[in-house]
Amino acid sequence: MFTCWGREDNDTEPMETSYYSCDWFYQAVCGSWHRTEVSSHFITIPKLFPTCFHKASFPLQDDPVNPISSSEMEMLYCRDPLGSITFNTAGGNFRIDFAGYWKTNIRTGQRQKLKRSFSTDHIERCKCKDQAPSIPAYWENMDPNARFKAFKVSWQTSEYQNVERYVREIGLLQEPLRVLYRVQNVDLWELYSRKKIQLMRIKGQSDIEQRWLFHGTGKNNVENICLYNFDCRISESKRQGHVLGKGTYFALHASYADKYSRILSQGVNDTRIMFLARVIVGKYTTGRPDLCKPDGDQIENIHDSCVDNTLCPRIFVVFNSDQIYPEYVLEYGG
Known part of the structure; x- marks a missing residue:
């Protein structure tokens, strides 16, 4: 799904940066910060049969631009805080630069700001709870x-x-x-x-x-x-x-x-x-x-x-x- 650039896995051990684990957030088109999550939304579709239709699921991702979870991003960041990762998604090819906290569309050059924050209950409540429904992350700016x-x-x-x-x-x-x-x-x-x-x-x-x-x-x-x-x-x-x-x-x-x-x-x-x-x-x-x-x-x-x-x-x-x-x-x- 994605490729790590920088040091090899066996060169460094994951390091503990703080007492609390951290989560990663991206700034959506609406300006709000949303936690980076792996999520798929399923549209129900009919599967063709000779006599009738039976329901099946057709995956339609709401967030295909973020195919890795917040915890996976944190693990990769801890291995190399100055490194970067690239991945391919439904929305195109992207690169995440940990040093600058940016996600970049490689084809268009459009960038999306990232944020790393402690995953306390308070932060989760401020960032995610009671917000308006998230805009799909694969939408363009x-x-x-x-x-x-x-x-x-x-x-x-x-x-x-x-x-x-x-x-x-x-x-x-x-x-x-x-x-x-x-x-x-x-x-x-x-x-x-x-x-x-x-x-x-x-x-x-x-x-x-x-x-x-x-x-x-x-x-x-x-x-x-x-x-x-x-x-x-x-x-x-x-x-x-x-x-x-x-x-x-x-x-x-x-x-x-x-x-x-x-x-x-x-x-x-x-x-x-x-x-x-x-x-x-x-x-x-x-x-x-x-x-x-x-x-x-x-x-x-x-x-x-x-x-x-x-x-x-x-x-x-x-x-x-x-x-x-x-x-x-x-x-x-x-």
Whole structure:
């Protein structure tokens, strides 16, 4: 995963620098300090079978830029406080310089500040507890005053390859993926993260089902969706036959969402556009045309979304925009 530069392991013994062990923190895009942790988030996806779908897990790391834990970083630091390490991740190739407390993207030269601090209960509480949901560490640095930015993802990264494989194998899209953009919108990400936490707390669950789902659209809608998210009210007013409810519709298969994609520009390539969104589907029920929320007029909200078929869902309807994060914009076809 990573390579140590400097002294060989047998040249020095790990040294005890203090009575307390230390942890490592990185300064996120939001300016807050977050503990360096190894964490993976799993999006539930269907695995294709002849008759139906069975659930499987597709790993989607929230922090792939930090593939080593705080304790591992501390161990390497103690071996050589002036040394450095390099590693490859979904976000690119990185180098950590212990002497200067920097993490550097080798390709772009962008740097992220690091901090080493005693791991006392007080520090943990100040740094990590009760903070806003963490922004994914693989996000690139952006202007803090920008409301959103779409970053082109290099085809050479594992991030691109994972999405491309998902689009092809799960989305069943036959046409080639031309360009992939990662949408970075701090406000929408925090709304999505808080909604996930809220639903888990209300339901008394340690997790809730999320999926990567497709939504075809036209070029004129892309900027507004990236900025404000999908608007369920607008979706409802523009839809002629909302057979599963008056919300925003997503498809399991990109090949189905392709019906609603519009050509970017008429020409030889006929490139089209589509969103790959992260969606909290939770517990779902069969939809109906009159529904404005999954459970209709019932006071208690048991369900979180509507589907076409609860056993083998292919179409999902969401009525609350906070359950959606427009994660990627796909340009494809031609």
